[in-house]
Amino acid sequence: MLNEGVSLESSPGTEAAPERRVxxxxxxxxxxxxxAKGLLAEEGFQNFGINAVARRAGCDKQLIYxxxxGLDGLVEAIGADLGTWVRDRIPEDAGGMFLLTYGDLMERLALLLLDALKNDPLMRRILAWEISENxxxxxxxxxxxxxxxxLWLDRMRGSLAPPKGVDSAAVNAVxxxxxxHLVLAGAAGGQCAGLSLKTSKDWEKAATALKRLVRGVYG
Amino acid sequence: MLNEGVSLESSPGTEAAPERRVxxxxxxxxxxxxxAKGLLAEEGFQNFGINAVARRAGCDKQLIYxxxxGLDGLVEAIGADLGTWVRDRIPEDAGGMFLLTYGDLMERLALLLLDALKNDPLMRRILAWEISENxxxxxxxxxxxxxxxxLWLDRMRGSLAPPKGVDSAAVNAVxxxxxxHLVLAGAAGGQCAGLSLKTSKDWEKAATALKRLVRGVYG
DNA sequence: CCCGCTACTCACCGATTGGTGACAGCGGGG
DNA sequence: CCCCGCTGTCACCAATCGGTGAGTAGCGGG
Structure with missing residues (x-):
């Protein structure tokens, strides 16, 4: 079925040359x-393997080795590539932050993270992968x-100190x-604990609830 | 390597009979x-297949068909079996609830759910499966x-009404x-967003943060 | 006692997986 | 010039996968 990619063009010079690999x-x-990144982002880690990556890259799997x-090294390369994630998503409007309270800041960061993850299928797949395998x-x-x-959180936070009396590390982790989990569940099944997560209106409800929770702790 | 299970005991009557299948x-x-349930709980959905289940059950995969x-029907049977989950985890001390506020109740439910999930590997695997595949x-x-x-939440809640002014469905979903996510991340990698989730002390910190968040909204 | 129904096992199928060794073709340095 | 090394391709391997058809073994009713 896919023998057209291997033919040694017996009639050369025509326009539909089989794209000889340089x-x-x-x-x-x-x-x-x-x-590899595209495959992981689109198909998930389930069918992520040497053969699939080679097929998508249009080359022999031997080259991956x-x-x-091998796959391990490739995954590591993906990880190394993730360093650009931080650089790519710093809005650069940190100047407007110096008068925020810690609550303002965390609310803002929460919503930003929510949006960033919603629009980053690769990060989502990696997140799901983390949870499913060890x-x-x-x-x-x-x-x-x-x-x-x-690193991203650190850059965004700036030098604002968390309030005393609360274990802000634990609260932030929660x-x-x-x-x-909201983003993962939304992307996978379109809902979480009975709350629909499909339309932007749904997401607004979730975001509002999230804000309420953050504000309830940090004021 | 595993031919001992098929031998037709030529010396019968000995104590180590090969457990002839009734x-x-x-x-x-x-x-x-x-x-199937044990395999899913212990190994996860990654290597969950007809062959593996048959191997663990000690019978031929044909019987599963x-x-x-097939696997689909078996998975459905697991789902049907999940109905007992509710029955098994109702503490029956609902009598002591009638004087709780909604905040008390949600805090209690949150901690109960946290513990229930922490001790239920099957539920965790299913949860991870939901998030990873569709x-x-x-x-x-x-x-x-x-x-x-x-259903569990409903039974536990009783007839207590949520406060007005907040989208309690959304807040509870969050x-x-x-x-x-805490439970999944803890079980998989032992941490979440920099917060360690290994010792019971770690989990206490997470639980405290969780309580703070719930209390912040529901008072 | 035997026969048939049913629970059960085995052998095989094609497809796909991760992995390896051998080979082809081009290009630059001796 | 030729030869060696690097890039890329192909063929093959054992193992495992889901799935199926044919055959065996035991129990119960006639």
Missing amino acids: RDRGATERAILTA RYYG TEQVRRLSEARSKALA VIAAIQ | RDRGATERAILTA RYYG TEQVRRLSEARSKALA VIAAIQ
Whole structure:
């Protein structure tokens, strides 16, 4: 069924040349990494394997072994690539933050994180992967992800100190847990605990509830 | 390597008889269902398949097709079996609830749910499955699970009305999302958003934060 | 006692998986 | 010039997957 990609064009010079692969290792490596990220983002970790990545990248799986040392190395490369996540999502309006209270800040961060995750299928898949498996593979990826998240939160927070008397680390973790689960459940099944998560109106309700919870603690 | 289970004991009467299978359809069906639940709870949905279940149940996979109509039917049977979840976890001390405020109640429910999920690997795996896949299979299972959860919450709530002015459905969904994600992340990686979730002390911190959030909204 | 129904097992199928060794083709340095 | 190394392709491996058809073994009713 897919023999057209292997034919050695017996009638050369025509317009529909089979796109002879140029010998460019860098480009191939990039193609593999892009294919891997796209595959993971679109299909999830379930069918994420050497064969599938090679098929999507349009090259032989042998090259994945050669260039990345197998799936593990490729996953690690994805993790390393996650470092750009922080850079890409800093709104740069940190100047308007200096008069916020900690409650204002956390509310803002919660909503920003909610939106960021809603629009980032790759991050969602990695998040789901973390929760479903505990192999060395996913553990390293998870570390890269959480490091990126922590860095992002840190950059966004600036120098604002949390209020005393509350375990803000724990509270924030719980809030982040809620956000992550809402996004995952919404993307997967369109609802969570009876709350529909499909339309933007649904998400507004969830966001409002989230704000209420944050405000209830931080004022 | 596992030929000892098929040998037709040439020296009968000895104590180590190879456990000749009795012809009992009901018992076999039960064995299959138990094997399926145990396998899902212990190994997760990743390696959950016909062959694995049959291997664990100690019977031929053909019987799974015959008795349950394949994996789908078996999964559905697991879902049906989830109805007992509610019955098994109602503490029956509902009598002491009549003087609680809605905030007291939700705090209590949150902590109970947290504990219940922490000690129920099967429910956790199903939860993770829901989030990672969206096939018909998992959708039905998910429905059974959420129905059981909703019923449980309903039974526990009793006739206490939520306060006006807040979208309690949305708030509760967010709280439940947080609980579920905390438990999943804790079971999988031992932490969530930088908060360690290993020792009981860790979990106390998370529970306290959870209480704070609920109290902040419901007073 | 035997026969038939039913519970059960085995052998096989094609497809796909992760993984490896051998080979082809181009290009640059001796 | 030729040869070596690098890039890319192909063929093959054992293992496992879900799925099916045919056959065996035991129990109960005639």
